[in-house]
Amino acid sequence: xxxxTRLVVALGALLLAGLVTFGVVTTSLYRKVQIDQLDEDxxxxxxxxxxxxxxxxxxxxxxxxxxxxxGGGKPAGGFDNxxxxxxxxxxxGAYYELRDRSGRVLATDQVAGxxxxxxxxxxxxxxxxxxxxxxxxDGDGDxxxxxxxxxxxxxxxxxxxxPIGYLDGDRNQLLLIEGASGAALLLLLAGGSxxxxxxxxxxxxxxxxxxxxxxxxxxxxxxxxxxxxxxxxQLGQALNNMLDQIELSFRRxxxxxxxxxxxxxxxxxxxxxxxxxxxxxxxxxxxxxxSDHVDLPIIMRRIEEESIRMRGxxxxxxxxxxxxxxxxPLVEPVDIAVLAADACSDAVAADPQxxxxxxxxxxxxxxxxxxxxxxxxxxxxxxxxxxxxxxxxIEVSAAAGRDVAHVTVRxxxxxxxEDALAHVFDRFWQADAARVGRGAGLGLSIVAxxxxxxxxxxxAANHPDGGASFTLVLPA
Numbered sequence: 001x002x003x004x005t006r007l008v009v010a011l012g013a014l015l016l017a018g019l020v021t022f023g024v025v026t027t028s029l030y031r032k033v034q035i036d037q038l039d040e041d042x043x044x045x046x047x048x049x050x051x052x053x054x055x056x057x058x059x060x061x062x063x064x065x066x067x068x069x070x071g072g073g074k075p076a077g078g079f080d081n082x083x084x085x086x087x088x089x090x091x092x093g094a095y096y097e098l099r100d101r102s103g104r105v106l107a108t109d110q111v112a113g114x115x116x117x118x119x120x121x122x123x124x125x126x127x128x129x130x131x132x133x134x135x136x137x138d139g140d141g142d143x144x145x146x147x148x149x150x151x152x153x154x155x156x157x158x159x160x161x162x163p164i165g166y167l168d169g170d171r172n173q174l175l176l177i178e179g180a181s182g183a184a185l186l187l188l189l190a191g192g193s194x195x196x197x198x199x200x201x202x203x204x205x206x207x208x209x210x211x212x213x214x215x216x217x218x219x220x221x222x223x224x225x226x227x228x229x230x231x232x233x234q235l236g237q238a239l240n241n242m243l244d245q246i247e248l249s250f251r252r253x254x255x256x257x258x259x260x261x262x263x264x265x266x267x268x269x270x271x272x273x274x275x276x277x278x279x280x281x282x283x284x285x286x287x288x289x290x291s292d293h294v295d296l297p298i299i300m301r302r303i304e305e306e307s308i309r310m311r312g313x314x315x316x317x318x319x320x321x322x323x324x325x326x327x328x329p330l331v332e333p334v335d336i337a338v339l340a341a342d343a344c345s346d347a348v349a350a351d352p353q354x355x356x357x358x359x360x361x362x363x364x365x366x367x368x369x370x371x372x373x374x375x376x377x378x379x380x381x382x383x384x385x386x387x388x389x390x391x392x393x394i395e396v397s398a399a400a401g402r403d404v405a406h407v408t409v410r411x412x413x414x415x416x417x418e419d420a421l422a423h424v425f426d427r428f429w430q431a432d433a434a435r436v437g438r439g440a441g442l443g444l445s446i447v448a449x450x451x452x453x454x455x456x457x458x459x460a461a462n463h464p465d466g467g468a469s470f471t472l473v474l475p476a
Contacts, residue, residue: 003204004197011193012186019182023175030174034167035144039131042146042160049096049160050150053107095143096160098150099124106156118143118161133164141165203232207239219247263427267317274310278303316442319375320427320449330369336474337364337398339374340407343381344396351385359397364405366474368454373474376450376458379443380409380470388413388467404456405476412467416460424460447472 001009093114098106103122110117117137124130129148136143143161150156203225210223222240227233281299337360344358366373384394388411395410416424423429425448428441444458447470451458456474463469 004194004201007197008190008194012190015186015189016182019178019186023178023182026178027171027174031167031171034170035164038144038162038164038167039146042131042144042162043129043148045160046146046148046158049109049158050098052109053096053098053158091162091166094160094162096158099157099159101155114163116140116163118145118163120145120159120161121147124157124159134161136163200232203236207232207236211239214243219243219250259427267313267428271310271313274306274313277306278310281306313442316446319446320442331367332370333365334368334370334373335363335365336373336377336405336407337362339370339377340396340398342374343377346378347381347385347394350382351390353391354385355391355393356381357393357395359395359399361399364398364400366405366454366476368474369450372450372453376447376472377407377409379447380407380472383443383470384409384411384413384468387411392467400476403476404473406471406473408469408471410463410467410469415462415466416468421460421462425458444470 091114092111093116094111095108095114095117096110097108097120100106103124119135119137121132121134124147127149129146132145132147134143134145135141142164144164145159145161148158148160150158207223210221214221222243223236225233225236227237281303285296285299340360341358344356347354347356381394381396388394392412394412395408397408397410399406399408425444426441427445429445444460448458451472451474454474456472459471459473461469461471
């Protein structure tokens, strides 16, 4: 069954159970109230019943009666007064009788209009008043009986019984009214709840349709409502947030796969270049080893140079792979001011004509991997050497703040264009689209990976006074 049908059936079942419980309770209470009222009527009819039985019963009259000795009537043992006998109660067929101490019936009477007699008990209590329900003598209905002792004279017992079949008719009529009204209420609630649930669950149906379209691959689909003002709206908002995260994850995955394919393509290209050179020189040596125009030392030197170049590229790729594994770096106290000074010394050794300035107020110690941090700073200085004209000044500064320490390498070259600022830290990216030169485009990528592994970052910007500025930021 659908959710709407289940809810309607559940509501109907609950209402039916409530109506049945209500009917049972109200019918039971109504029957009890009727019986209590009937008992009160029987109790109130006690005196009238005794008066109605006096003509047939032989027991002394009460003081003040015309038949009492002090009233001038017949002596005790009988009555000669002829007062009309009042009806006990108006219920047709009401029966009453008087018994003496031994249980002998002294007198009986019955209201006209009824038929049948009650099956009265043969043994009755000797004192007090008792109410009980007995069956009819012919088994055609129940009777309500009051058994009480007379107040005067003492020792006689009065039994007053009325048929209560009419109470069953009242109860059946009440049950009929309750059943008809309950059925109408049940139908009304079922129909109303069906319409309300149909309207209330319509957003969920739209969500199900949207989810089906999303499962077919349309991640741009969104569900409505998503306003957060109701439970359904909160569900829609949560689904939309989840879809945003899923779509973002897919986009990141696609971007990562694209970068991976580009990385493999670029790595293959960069490795193929030195391998092609090595293969060419080896073939040249094999084909003309005895020729005078083949300079063996030059061929071997070029093979060695290309091998060194390929080895450096492979080492850079291995370093990037290790950094991508997110391993915890070796932690030891490292003075980055000393590493900056070493990088400046290496730059002067590589290009003695290049002005290199170092600005460091003193020792600046951070926690990290000494070799990796040395390589990161050296890559920044080397990048400035390769991409600026000869004789251009390079400035290296190291400083520490409250929470971070940073090393800044600034050159006085032409600076970076917008494309370079956006991709300068991408792997195998070079400003020269033709890939001219000996660089592979991994130096700044390694710097960014080392900075991230140490919980820091590297920033690239154009200095206001000209030239490019690269800043390695590390936790102090």
